[in-house]
Ligand code: HEM
Ligand SMILES: *[C@@H]1O[C@H](CO)[C@@H](O)[C@H](O)[C@H]1NC(C)=O
């Protein structure tokens with residue numbers, strides 16, 4: 602970016618941010634909105650997009666990892682950036698919670714986005730909002746639908762490892778458990794299938810052997826050919842292979858599309874929890890719909906990820922705008 606543009610938008614950001622602060626102070630129960638930073642940071646979207654694009658160009662899987670960060674943030678006490686806080690000797694965050702440890706990644710990319718954004722609009726954009734924009738840009742870059750992102754979240758001053766352990770469903774979950782985890786954050790079975798369960802998320806990205814070993818070895822409900830293939834990369838009960846990676850969607854591992862639904866209909870979900878969505882139960886009809894119709898899938902995915910972004914956000918004068926996403930101010 603040319604330095605004249607940067608300094609122009611920098612001074613504009615300083616000016617307008619003063620007004621924004623007054624507005625925020627005035628309405629403690631603010632709602633999220635699409636144009637929250639339009640005046641205070643007009644270069645926000647291109648700045649985020651550039652940094653996310655560069656990160657995914659370096660490593661395609663990063664797009665998947667970044668999308669997942671938003672999910673793992675929102676399911677634990679709302680979309681408040683709590684997953685980004687580092688552990689310290691006196692503070693236990695969420696990064697080492699069971700669903701996250703050795704598994705979630707992308708924090709360096711979030712740091713890069715934050716520092717690019719602080720460069721043009723210092724002190725204005727929350728880390729929680731950045732996760733929402735980063736997730737959208739990742740999906741678009743991987744070939745999925747675009748959607749307008751609601752903004753205005755503020756960052757948590759705390760995190761909860763216990764809540765992270767509790768709220769993010771494990772891959773051993775059955776359908777009932779998946780539905781109840783979604784209900785706990787105000788999402789329904791349609792969101793589960795149209796979005797999480799649809800494995801739209803799981804049409805991109807990788808899973809570690811430890812998360813699917815039981816499933817490929819011990820369950821009868823999985824396609825035989827897929828089970829054989831995956832066993833090769835995950836040879837035994839020996840934990841030495843725990844971190845071997847396999848694509849969640851073997852048809853198109855780094856493209857965001859609806860192919861995962863074909864996999865489910867053919868009993869080729871890689872995770873037990875994935876195949877639960879096509880197991881003769883109440884989610885089957887939606888899985889069939891999305892396997893036939895990429896349009897229905899894209900439309901419902903956008904509705905659901907927007908709903909997830911609304912989960913218990915901190916707004917108004919709650920929380921803070923972190924200067925560094927890894928620690929409270
Ligand atoms: C419905 C319950 C869900 C379960 C049980 C589940 C479970 C998992 C597991 C076990 C992995 C592999 C992690 C590893 O081996 O390290 C994974 C990966 C992933 N999940 Fe989910 N997930 C669920 C919902 C979602 C949702 C709602 C999203 C996004 C909005 C999502 C996005 C992803 C992505 C993108 C990856 C690949 C990450 C990467 O490659 O770095 N998942 N999930
Ligand atoms: C969360 O789960 C991890 C891994 O199982 C465990 O070590 C940790 O003690 C749990 N934390 C809380 C607060 O329950």
Ligand SMILES: *[C@@H]1O[C@H](CO)[C@@H](O)[C@H](O)[C@H]1NC(C)=O
Pocket residue numbers: 814815818819837838
């Ligand atoms: C499959 O189940 C058997 C019996 O419950 C167990 O001993 C074995 O460890 C399981 N295999 C894997 C790979 O988890």
